[in-house]
Amino acid sequence: MPIYTLKCVLRFTDGRAGAAFDTVEISADSPDEAIGVAQHYECSTAEMALSLAVLTDATGQAVWTLRAPDHVDAASSADDALAPLPGRSLA
Incomplete structure (x- = not known):
C-alpha cells in the first residue's frame, strides 16, 4: 500500500510570530x-x-494542498475559511 505524507504548517491564533509543523x-x-x-x-x-x-506521494509530488487565508474574521469559522490552492483538483 502506498505511503503519502501530509505536512501541516500551523500558526498562532493570537497573532504571535512563529509556526509549528x-x-x-x-x-x-x-x-x-x-x-x-x-x-x-x-x-x-x-x-x-x-x-x-x-x-x-512517495515521490514527493504534491497531490493535494489546502491553504487558509491570512486572517479569519470573527463572523466566519476557520473551517469556512479554508480553500484549496489553485491548480488541479484530485478530490
Missing part, C-alpha cells in the same frame, strides 16, 4: 483515498490554526 504518514490504496484521510485529519490545536497543508 506537523507531519503524518498516510497509508492509502489511491491518491483519492489519501486525500479523503487528509481532509479529515485535525492538526489544529486550541492555540494554533492550520495555515497550509500539503499531501505528497
Whole structure:
C-alpha cells in the first residue's frame, strides 16, 4: 500500500510570530483515498490554526494542498475559511 505524507504548517491564533509543523504518514490504496484521510485529519490545536497543508506521494509530488487565508474574521469559522490552492483538483 502506498505511503503519502501530509505536512501541516500551523500558526498562532493570537497573532504571535512563529509556526509549528506537523507531519503524518498516510497509508492509502489511491491518491483519492489519501486525500479523503487528509481532509479529515485535525492538526489544529486550541492555540494554533492550520495555515497550509500539503499531501505528497512517495515521490514527493504534491497531490493535494489546502491553504487558509491570512486572517479569519470573527463572523466566519476557520473551517469556512479554508480553500484549496489553485491548480488541479484530485478530490
